[in-house]
Amino acid sequence: MSNVRAAITGVGGYVPDYILDNQELSQLVDTSDEWIMQRIGIKERRILKEEGKATSDLAVRAIKELLEKTNTDPEEIDLLICPTITSDLVFPSTANIIGYKLGLKNAFPFDISAACSGFIYGLELASRMIEGGSYKKAILVGAEMMSSITNYSDRATCPLFGDGAAAVLIEPTAEEVGVMDRILGYDGAGIVSLNMKAGGSLRPPTHETIDNQEHYVYQDGQVVFKAAVSKMSDISIEIMNRNNIKPENLSYLIPHQANLRIIDAVGRRMGINKSQVLINIERYGNTTAATIPLCLWDFEKKLKKGDNLILTAFGAGFTYGSIFLKWAYDPE
Ligand code: UT7
Numbered sequence: 001m002s003n004v005r006a007a008i009t010g011v012g013g014y015v016p017d018y019i020l021d022n023q024e025l026s027q028l029v030d031t032s033d034e035w036i037m038q039r040i041g042i043k044e045r046r047i048l049k050e051e052g053k054a055t056s057d058l059a060v061r062a063i064k065e066l067l068e069k070t071n072t073d074p075e076e077i078d079l080l081i082c083p084t085i086t087s088d089l090v091f092p093s094t095a096n097i098i099g100y101k102l103g104l105k106n107a108f109p110f111d112i113s114a115a116c117s118g119f120i121y122g123l124e125l126a127s128r129m130i131e132g133g134s135y136k137k138a139i140l141v142g143a144e145m146m147s148s149i150t151n152y153s154d155r156a157t158c159p160l161f162g163d164g165a166a167a168v169l170i171e172p173t174a175e176e177v178g179v180m181d182r183i184l185g186y187d188g189a190g191i192v193s194l195n196m197k198a199g200g201s202l203r204p205p206t207h208e209t210i211d212n213q214e215h216y217v218y219q220d221g222q223v224v225f226k227a228a229v230s231k232m233s234d235i236s237i238e239i240m241n242r243n244n245i246k247p248e249n250l251s252y253l254i255p256h257q258a259n260l261r262i263i264d265a266v267g268r269r270m271g272i273n274k275s276q277v278l279i280n281i282e283r284y285g286n287t288t289a290a291t292i293p294l295c296l297w298d299f300e301k302k303l304k305k306g307d308n309l310i311l312t313a314f315g316a317g318f319t320y321g322s323i324f325l326k327w328a329y330d331p332e
Helices: 022-028 033-039 055-069 094-102 115-131 188-193 207-211 221-242 260-270 288-298
Strands: 005-014 018-021 044-047 079-083 109-112 138-145 163-173 178-186 194-196 217-219 252-255 308-315 319-326
Touching (some): 005 115, 005 178, 044 163, 055 138, 055 163, 079 094, 094 138, 109 115, 115 288, 115 308, 115 319, 163 288, 178 221, 188 194, 188 221, 221 260, 252 260, 252 288, 288 308
Parallel strands (some): 079 109, 079 138, 252 308
Antiparallel strands (some): 005 163, 018 044, 194 217
Protein backbone atom coordinates (compact mmCIF):
# COMPACT_ATOMS: atom_id res chain seq x y z
CA MET A 1 0.00 0.00 0.00
CA SER A 2 1.18 3.50 -0.80
CA ASN A 3 1.99 5.93 2.02
CA VAL A 4 0.72 8.89 0.08
CA ARG A 5 -2.10 10.82 1.71
CA ALA A 6 -4.20 13.61 0.25
CA ALA A 7 -4.08 16.88 2.19
CA ILE A 8 -6.00 20.12 1.89
CA THR A 9 -3.29 22.77 1.41
CA GLY A 10 -5.38 25.91 0.87
CA VAL A 11 -8.90 27.33 0.91
CA GLY A 12 -10.61 30.11 -1.07
CA GLY A 13 -14.18 31.31 -0.93
CA TYR A 14 -16.70 33.74 -2.30
CA VAL A 15 -20.19 34.84 -1.33
CA PRO A 16 -22.22 37.41 -3.27
CA ASP A 17 -22.67 40.89 -1.76
CA TYR A 18 -26.46 40.93 -1.66
CA ILE A 19 -27.82 40.02 1.78
CA LEU A 20 -31.35 38.62 2.02
CA ASP A 21 -32.19 38.94 5.72
CA ASN A 22 -35.16 37.60 7.68
CA GLN A 23 -36.73 41.04 7.65
CA GLU A 24 -36.88 41.11 3.85
CA LEU A 25 -38.03 37.45 3.72
CA SER A 26 -40.94 38.24 6.01
CA GLN A 27 -42.17 40.71 3.38
CA LEU A 28 -42.18 37.91 0.78
CA VAL A 29 -43.88 35.15 2.82
CA ASP A 30 -45.76 34.79 6.11
CA THR A 31 -42.78 34.29 8.45
CA SER A 32 -40.74 36.17 11.05
CA ASP A 33 -37.16 36.59 12.25
CA GLU A 34 -38.21 35.00 15.53
CA TRP A 35 -39.59 31.80 13.88
CA ILE A 36 -36.61 31.41 11.56
CA MET A 37 -34.05 31.98 14.35
CA GLN A 38 -35.83 29.56 16.69
CA ARG A 39 -36.53 26.76 14.20
CA ILE A 40 -33.55 27.10 11.82
CA GLY A 41 -30.93 29.54 13.18
CA ILE A 42 -30.38 31.52 9.98
CA LYS A 43 -30.24 35.33 10.15
CA GLU A 44 -29.31 36.07 6.55
CA ARG A 45 -28.18 34.49 3.31
CA ARG A 46 -26.27 35.78 0.26
CA ILE A 47 -27.98 35.97 -3.13
CA LEU A 48 -26.35 36.29 -6.56
CA LYS A 49 -28.26 39.11 -8.23
CA GLU A 50 -25.86 40.08 -11.03
CA GLU A 51 -27.47 39.77 -14.45
CA GLY A 52 -26.08 36.91 -16.54
CA LYS A 53 -24.10 35.34 -13.67
CA ALA A 54 -24.45 31.76 -12.44
CA THR A 55 -22.89 29.06 -10.26
CA SER A 56 -19.65 28.96 -12.29
CA ASP A 57 -19.07 32.68 -11.58
CA LEU A 58 -19.22 32.03 -7.82
CA ALA A 59 -16.76 29.16 -8.23
CA VAL A 60 -14.41 31.19 -10.43
CA ARG A 61 -14.14 33.90 -7.76
CA ALA A 62 -13.51 31.34 -5.00
CA ILE A 63 -10.83 29.58 -7.07
CA LYS A 64 -9.12 32.86 -8.02
CA GLU A 65 -8.70 33.60 -4.33
CA LEU A 66 -7.41 30.06 -3.72
CA LEU A 67 -4.84 30.27 -6.53
CA GLU A 68 -3.61 33.67 -5.28
CA LYS A 69 -3.39 32.57 -1.64
CA THR A 70 -1.50 29.40 -2.50
CA ASN A 71 0.61 31.03 -5.20
CA THR A 72 -0.47 28.38 -7.70
CA ASP A 73 -0.24 28.72 -11.48
CA PRO A 74 -3.59 27.76 -13.10
CA GLU A 75 -1.74 25.46 -15.51
CA GLU A 76 -0.48 23.32 -12.59
CA ILE A 77 -4.03 22.18 -11.76
CA ASP A 78 -4.60 18.67 -13.11
CA LEU A 79 -8.00 17.84 -11.59
CA LEU A 80 -11.11 20.00 -11.07
CA ILE A 81 -14.20 18.57 -9.38
CA CYS A 82 -17.34 20.61 -8.84
CA PRO A 83 -20.08 19.15 -6.65
CA THR A 84 -23.24 21.13 -7.42
CA ILE A 85 -26.99 20.71 -7.91
CA THR A 86 -27.36 24.11 -9.55
CA SER A 87 -25.21 23.68 -12.65
CA ASP A 88 -25.07 26.60 -15.10
CA LEU A 89 -26.46 24.39 -17.89
CA VAL A 90 -27.80 20.83 -18.02
CA PHE A 91 -24.67 20.11 -20.06
CA PRO A 92 -21.74 20.57 -20.40
CA SER A 93 -20.61 20.38 -16.81
CA THR A 94 -20.10 23.43 -14.60
CA ALA A 95 -16.51 22.29 -13.90
CA ASN A 96 -15.95 22.37 -17.66
CA ILE A 97 -17.13 26.02 -17.77
CA ILE A 98 -15.14 26.99 -14.65
CA GLY A 99 -11.96 25.42 -16.06
CA TYR A 100 -12.35 27.32 -19.33
CA LYS A 101 -13.04 30.66 -17.62
CA LEU A 102 -9.94 30.28 -15.43
CA GLY A 103 -7.59 28.90 -18.08
CA LEU A 104 -7.06 25.61 -16.22
CA LYS A 105 -5.66 24.11 -19.42
CA ASN A 106 -4.31 20.92 -17.89
CA ALA A 107 -7.23 20.07 -15.61
CA PHE A 108 -9.56 17.11 -15.95
CA PRO A 109 -12.92 18.76 -15.07
CA PHE A 110 -16.20 17.15 -14.05
CA ASP A 111 -19.22 17.70 -11.79
CA ILE A 112 -20.68 15.35 -9.23
CA SER A 113 -24.26 15.30 -8.02
CA ALA A 114 -24.62 14.35 -4.36
CA ALA A 115 -26.56 17.40 -3.14
CA CYS A 116 -25.64 18.49 0.41
CA SER A 117 -23.09 15.64 0.68
CA GLY A 118 -21.38 16.81 -2.53
CA PHE A 119 -18.26 18.16 -0.84
CA ILE A 120 -17.75 14.95 1.16
CA TYR A 121 -18.30 12.75 -1.92
CA GLY A 122 -15.92 15.03 -3.86
CA LEU A 123 -13.25 14.91 -1.16
CA GLU A 124 -13.42 11.11 -1.15
CA LEU A 125 -13.03 11.00 -4.93
CA ALA A 126 -10.28 13.64 -5.14
CA SER A 127 -8.31 12.11 -2.26
CA ARG A 128 -8.44 8.63 -3.83
CA MET A 129 -7.27 10.07 -7.16
CA ILE A 130 -4.38 11.85 -5.43
CA GLU A 131 -3.49 8.78 -3.35
CA GLY A 132 -3.46 6.74 -6.58
CA GLY A 133 -0.53 8.87 -7.74
CA SER A 134 -1.88 10.15 -11.08
CA TYR A 135 -2.89 13.65 -9.89
CA LYS A 136 -0.77 16.19 -8.02
CA LYS A 137 -2.85 19.36 -7.65
CA ALA A 138 -6.61 18.99 -7.45
CA ILE A 139 -9.22 21.66 -6.89
CA LEU A 140 -12.53 20.69 -5.29
CA VAL A 141 -15.05 23.52 -5.45
CA GLY A 142 -18.49 23.33 -3.85
CA ALA A 143 -20.59 25.95 -5.64
CA GLU A 144 -24.30 26.64 -5.58
CA MET A 145 -26.75 29.26 -6.72
CA MET A 146 -29.58 27.84 -4.61
CA SER A 147 -31.65 30.99 -5.25
CA SER A 148 -32.18 29.68 -8.81
CA ILE A 149 -34.19 26.68 -7.49
CA THR A 150 -35.76 28.22 -4.37
CA ASN A 151 -39.45 29.07 -4.33
CA TYR A 152 -39.75 32.50 -2.71
CA SER A 153 -43.48 31.99 -2.21
CA ASP A 154 -43.01 28.82 -0.07
CA ARG A 155 -42.27 29.70 3.54
CA ALA A 156 -41.32 26.10 4.38
CA THR A 157 -38.23 26.18 2.13
CA CYS A 158 -37.28 29.76 1.19
CA PRO A 159 -35.69 30.71 4.54
CA LEU A 160 -33.25 27.80 4.28
CA PHE A 161 -31.07 28.39 1.24
CA GLY A 162 -28.34 30.76 0.08
CA ASP A 163 -25.71 31.15 -2.67
CA GLY A 164 -21.94 30.77 -2.34
CA ALA A 165 -18.83 28.83 -3.31
CA ALA A 166 -15.63 27.66 -1.68
CA ALA A 167 -12.68 25.74 -3.05
CA VAL A 168 -9.85 23.70 -1.60
CA LEU A 169 -6.50 22.72 -3.08
CA ILE A 170 -5.65 19.05 -2.49
CA GLU A 171 -2.11 17.72 -2.84
CA PRO A 172 -0.19 14.53 -2.01
CA THR A 173 1.80 14.40 1.21
CA ALA A 174 4.02 11.84 2.93
CA GLU A 175 3.25 13.35 6.35
CA GLU A 176 0.64 12.03 8.81
CA VAL A 177 -1.92 14.68 7.76
CA GLY A 178 -4.79 14.81 5.28
CA VAL A 179 -7.67 12.41 4.76
CA MET A 180 -7.28 9.62 7.32
CA ASP A 181 -10.61 7.75 7.14
CA ARG A 182 -14.05 7.96 5.59
CA ILE A 183 -17.57 6.54 5.72
CA LEU A 184 -19.90 7.28 2.82
CA GLY A 185 -23.23 5.88 1.77
CA TYR A 186 -26.83 6.49 0.82
CA ASP A 187 -30.38 5.42 1.60
CA GLY A 188 -32.47 5.51 -1.56
CA ALA A 189 -35.72 5.36 0.42
CA GLY A 190 -35.10 9.08 1.02
CA ILE A 191 -35.27 10.03 -2.68
CA VAL A 192 -38.98 10.91 -2.33
CA SER A 193 -38.41 13.18 0.67
CA LEU A 194 -36.04 15.72 -0.89
CA ASN A 195 -35.84 16.45 -4.60
CA MET A 196 -36.72 18.71 -7.52
CA LYS A 197 -39.71 17.19 -9.31
CA ALA A 198 -39.23 18.45 -12.86
CA GLY A 199 -36.55 19.59 -15.27
CA GLY A 200 -34.90 16.18 -15.72
CA SER A 201 -35.64 13.41 -18.24
CA LEU A 202 -38.51 12.04 -16.13
CA ARG A 203 -40.44 15.31 -16.32
CA PRO A 204 -38.89 17.64 -18.88
CA PRO A 205 -39.94 21.29 -18.54
CA THR A 206 -43.43 22.07 -19.82
CA HIS A 207 -45.89 24.89 -19.17
CA GLU A 208 -47.62 22.51 -16.78
CA THR A 209 -44.48 21.76 -14.70
CA ILE A 210 -43.80 25.48 -14.44
CA ASP A 211 -47.41 26.31 -13.47
CA ASN A 212 -47.19 23.56 -10.81
CA GLN A 213 -43.97 25.10 -9.39
CA GLU A 214 -42.07 21.83 -9.89
CA HIS A 215 -38.73 23.45 -10.69
CA TYR A 216 -37.97 24.24 -7.06
CA VAL A 217 -36.58 22.34 -4.09
CA TYR A 218 -39.22 20.09 -2.56
CA GLN A 219 -38.73 18.55 0.88
CA ASP A 220 -40.58 16.78 3.66
CA GLY A 221 -38.76 18.79 6.35
CA GLN A 222 -39.40 16.62 9.38
CA VAL A 223 -38.38 13.36 7.67
CA VAL A 224 -35.18 14.99 6.43
CA PHE A 225 -34.50 16.52 9.85
CA LYS A 226 -34.70 13.22 11.75
CA ALA A 227 -32.69 11.25 9.20
CA ALA A 228 -30.01 13.97 9.08
CA VAL A 229 -29.53 13.97 12.87
CA SER A 230 -29.33 10.20 13.23
CA LYS A 231 -27.16 9.48 10.18
CA MET A 232 -24.61 12.28 10.66
CA SER A 233 -24.19 11.43 14.34
CA ASP A 234 -24.08 7.63 13.82
CA ILE A 235 -21.35 7.73 11.18
CA SER A 236 -19.36 10.43 12.97
CA ILE A 237 -19.39 8.39 16.20
CA GLU A 238 -18.38 5.28 14.20
CA ILE A 239 -15.45 7.11 12.62
CA MET A 240 -14.37 8.43 16.05
CA ASN A 241 -14.53 4.94 17.56
CA ARG A 242 -12.59 3.18 14.87
CA ASN A 243 -9.85 5.86 14.92
CA ASN A 244 -9.79 5.96 18.72
CA ILE A 245 -10.74 9.66 18.86
CA LYS A 246 -12.20 10.56 22.24
CA PRO A 247 -14.52 13.61 22.31
CA GLU A 248 -11.80 15.67 24.02
CA ASN A 249 -9.31 14.79 21.24
CA LEU A 250 -11.53 16.08 18.46
CA SER A 251 -10.38 19.58 17.49
CA TYR A 252 -13.49 20.49 15.48
CA LEU A 253 -16.59 19.01 13.93
CA ILE A 254 -17.38 20.73 10.63
CA PRO A 255 -20.96 19.75 9.82
CA HIS A 256 -23.09 20.54 6.79
CA GLN A 257 -25.05 23.68 7.70
CA ALA A 258 -28.76 22.98 7.10
CA ASN A 259 -30.37 23.79 10.44
CA LEU A 260 -28.77 24.89 13.73
CA ARG A 261 -30.99 22.44 15.64
CA ILE A 262 -29.63 19.56 13.50
CA ILE A 263 -26.04 20.71 14.12
CA ASP A 264 -26.61 21.03 17.90
CA ALA A 265 -28.25 17.60 18.11
CA VAL A 266 -25.37 15.93 16.22
CA GLY A 267 -22.79 17.59 18.50
CA ARG A 268 -24.71 16.49 21.62
CA ARG A 269 -24.93 12.87 20.42
CA MET A 270 -21.19 12.87 19.72
CA GLY A 271 -20.53 14.08 23.29
CA ILE A 272 -18.57 17.18 22.23
CA ASN A 273 -18.82 20.78 23.42
CA LYS A 274 -20.37 23.62 21.44
CA SER A 275 -16.92 25.21 21.18
CA GLN A 276 -15.79 22.17 19.16
CA VAL A 277 -18.36 22.75 16.41
CA LEU A 278 -17.72 25.21 13.59
CA ILE A 279 -20.91 27.05 12.62
CA ASN A 280 -21.61 29.89 10.18
CA ILE A 281 -25.19 29.01 9.19
CA GLU A 282 -26.56 32.27 10.63
CA ARG A 283 -24.75 34.28 7.92
CA TYR A 284 -25.02 32.11 4.79
CA GLY A 285 -27.88 29.61 5.31
CA ASN A 286 -27.71 26.27 3.53
CA THR A 287 -25.48 26.60 0.47
CA THR A 288 -25.70 22.82 -0.21
CA ALA A 289 -22.31 21.60 -1.56
CA ALA A 290 -20.61 24.81 -0.40
CA THR A 291 -21.38 24.77 3.34
CA ILE A 292 -18.40 22.71 4.55
CA PRO A 293 -15.71 24.47 2.47
CA LEU A 294 -17.27 27.86 3.38
CA CYS A 295 -16.78 26.86 7.03
CA LEU A 296 -13.14 25.93 6.34
CA TRP A 297 -12.75 29.32 4.62
CA ASP A 298 -14.37 31.28 7.46
CA PHE A 299 -12.50 29.50 10.23
CA GLU A 300 -9.18 28.81 8.47
CA LYS A 301 -7.28 30.99 10.98
CA LYS A 302 -8.46 28.78 13.88
CA LEU A 303 -7.10 25.59 12.32
CA LYS A 304 -3.64 24.30 13.20
CA LYS A 305 -1.44 21.60 11.69
CA GLY A 306 -2.37 18.20 13.11
CA ASP A 307 -5.87 19.25 14.26
CA ASN A 308 -8.31 16.33 14.23
CA LEU A 309 -11.34 17.34 12.16
CA ILE A 310 -14.49 15.46 11.30
CA LEU A 311 -16.42 16.73 8.30
CA THR A 312 -19.95 15.37 8.02
CA ALA A 313 -22.92 15.88 5.72
CA PHE A 314 -26.35 14.57 4.85
CA GLY A 315 -28.55 15.46 1.91
CA ALA A 316 -30.90 14.51 -0.90
CA GLY A 317 -30.68 10.92 -2.02
CA PHE A 318 -30.38 10.42 1.00
CA THR A 319 -26.62 10.77 0.61
CA TYR A 320 -24.33 10.96 3.62
CA GLY A 321 -20.70 10.89 4.64
CA SER A 322 -18.15 11.62 7.35
CA ILE A 323 -14.46 12.17 6.78
CA PHE A 324 -11.72 12.19 9.42
CA LEU A 325 -9.13 14.74 8.32
CA LYS A 326 -5.92 15.88 9.98
CA TRP A 327 -5.39 19.54 9.09
CA ALA A 328 -2.15 20.03 7.16
CA TYR A 329 -0.97 23.58 7.88
CA ASP A 330 -0.81 26.36 10.47
CA PRO A 331 -2.43 29.76 9.99
CA GLU A 332 -0.25 32.43 8.31
O1 UT7 B 1 -29.49 19.82 3.81
C1 UT7 B 1 -30.49 18.87 3.83
C2 UT7 B 1 -31.71 19.57 3.45
N1 UT7 B 1 -32.61 20.07 4.41
C3 UT7 B 1 -32.62 19.96 5.75
O2 UT7 B 1 -31.79 19.41 6.40
C4 UT7 B 1 -33.79 20.58 6.42
C5 UT7 B 1 -34.43 19.65 7.42
N2 UT7 B 1 -35.65 20.15 7.97
C6 UT7 B 1 -35.75 21.29 8.69
O3 UT7 B 1 -34.78 21.99 8.89
C7 UT7 B 1 -37.07 21.63 9.32
O4 UT7 B 1 -37.96 20.55 9.18
C8 UT7 B 1 -37.73 22.91 8.72
C9 UT7 B 1 -36.93 24.13 9.12
C10 UT7 B 1 -37.81 22.81 7.21
C11 UT7 B 1 -39.14 23.08 9.29
O5 UT7 B 1 -39.10 23.13 10.71
P1 UT7 B 1 -40.07 22.21 11.58
O6 UT7 B 1 -39.76 22.50 12.97
O7 UT7 B 1 -39.92 20.78 11.11
O8 UT7 B 1 -41.49 22.81 11.23
P2 UT7 B 1 -42.75 22.11 10.56
O9 UT7 B 1 -42.52 21.86 9.12
O10 UT7 B 1 -43.21 20.97 11.43
O11 UT7 B 1 -43.82 23.25 10.73
C12 UT7 B 1 -44.27 23.69 12.02
C13 UT7 B 1 -45.20 24.86 11.83
C14 UT7 B 1 -46.28 24.62 10.76
O12 UT7 B 1 -47.44 25.28 11.19
P3 UT7 B 1 -48.65 24.46 11.86
O13 UT7 B 1 -49.04 23.41 10.86
O14 UT7 B 1 -48.08 23.88 13.12
O15 UT7 B 1 -49.68 25.51 12.09
C15 UT7 B 1 -45.73 25.32 9.55
O16 UT7 B 1 -46.73 25.76 8.66
O17 UT7 B 1 -44.44 25.99 11.37
C16 UT7 B 1 -45.03 26.51 10.18
N3 UT7 B 1 -43.98 27.07 9.35
C17 UT7 B 1 -43.57 28.33 9.44
N4 UT7 B 1 -43.98 29.36 10.22
C18 UT7 B 1 -43.37 30.54 10.09
C19 UT7 B 1 -43.22 26.44 8.41
N5 UT7 B 1 -42.34 27.30 7.88
C20 UT7 B 1 -42.54 28.48 8.50
C21 UT7 B 1 -41.92 29.75 8.39
N6 UT7 B 1 -42.36 30.74 9.20
N7 UT7 B 1 -40.92 30.00 7.53
